[in-house]
Amino acid sequence: MLKKASVFALILAGVLVAGAFYVAIMPQKLSRQDFIATAAQDPARGEAVFWMGGCASCHAAPGSTGSDRLVLSGGLAIESDFGTFHAPNISPDPEHGIGQWSELDFANALLEGVGRHGENLYPSLPYTSYTNMSDEDVHDLFAFLKTLPASAEPSRPNALSFPFNLRPALSFWKILFFSEGPRVTFAEPSDQVLRGQYIVEGAGHCGECHTPRNRLGGLDESRWLAGGANPDGPGTIPNITPGSKTIGSWSESEIADYLETGFTPDFDVAGGAMADVQQNLSHLPRADLEAIAAYLKAIPAQ
Structure with a gap:
């Protein structure tokens, strides 16, 4: 009986450790209560945030000029020591873009680095900075993106080597390097x-x-x-x-x-x-x- 109890205790301890590990690596998402948006979206303000955030630089097709920079079909290859990231389609297209995303999905991507399906996003999307954006700016940016042309261009997959292609491992990276708050502290800033x-x-x-x-x-x-x-x-x-x-x-x-x-x-x-x-x-x-x-x-x- 004692032996059976010891085995049960070991199994229970293993389950608890596994559960704690699972919770630790699960991406943390915003809830609707966490994300407080203004009552009315303002796409005009969102356009200013769009240019401030440099969205077209990565998400418009490379070499685009003029109005084509507002077609966010993706495609830019971002080279790094960990492999090549490809900026995805973030146009309003419902299949290949973010046309089916909710505003909360969008907020989680920018503020938490978490995708629509709960997966960790790679910091080639600079959410380590975007996390300091206000809810209002995220709200208005999403409204502006919905006014842009849809593109049916499929997003290109990233080309990353092992172990950098394991998204759950990014949870540990976030613990080390992802936090909101000021990077510089001023005594009496204007x-x-x-x-x-x-x-x-x-x-x-x-x-x-x-x-x-x-x-x-x-x-x-x-x-x-x-x-x-x-x-x-x-x-x-x-x-x-x-x-x-x-x-x-x-x-x-x-x-x-x-x-x-x-x-x-x-x-x-x-x-x-x-x-x-x-x-x-x-x-x-x-x-x-x-x-x-x-x-x-x-x-x-x-």
């Missing part, structure tokens, strides 16, 4: 600096390229915006803190001018991936560009 912080650290996701990463792909926040490896090939993405040898000497007005026009104070032009980023940001009101500049001048120098 409203303008706070607006710039919201854009840069949230929808604008500037740190995803301009901050170095560790070997597991997590952002090294101790070197926030100090520059990082170029995700598109050789070279580096520049330091954009006040300690930079380039942008560090620019005035707030010159930074805002660059974001608006693409021209540096020395009449050079934005190049590489930044050319596309600048094109997106040029759609924002001047006040937002000046807020970004104020934030970049207020953060610690690196």
Whole structure:
């Protein structure tokens, strides 16, 4: 009898451990109560969030120009040390896009990095920054996306090697590197600096390229915006803190001018991936560009 009781205890302990492990790796989703949206969607505001978030840069077909940048058929190949990610179709198409997604599905993707079917999403979608977006902006962005043309182009699968192709393992990555909240703490920030912080650290996701990463792909926040490896090939993405040898000497007005026009104070032009980023940001009101500049001048120098 004692032996049977010991076996039962071991089985029970194994079940409890397995259950705890299962709970630990299950992606955490928002509930309807967690996601509080405004009463009325505003697609016009959503368009501003769309350009702020650079959605077209990844989700429009590579090389698209003009109105074609609003056809979010996906296809951009994002090379990394872990394999190649392909930006999916996020047009309103019901079969190949997000036409059947609810607003809560969309919020979970952006704010929690969890897909419609409860799966972990890869941080090639920069939800590590988008998590700092307001519910209202997510709400309005979803409304704007629904106004765009549908595309029946199927999403291309990612090409990842083992073990990076195991989505459940991302739960452990999230424990280490995924959290919401400010990346920089200010003593007495102005409203303008706070607006710039919201854009840069949230929808604008500037740190995803301009901050170095560790070997597991997590952002090294101790070197926030100090520059990082170029995700598109050789070279580096520049330091954009006040300690930079380039942008560090620019005035707030010159930074805002660059974001608006693409021209540096020395009449050079934005190049590489930044050319596309600048094109997106040029759609924002001047006040937002000046807020970004104020934030970049207020953060610690690196």
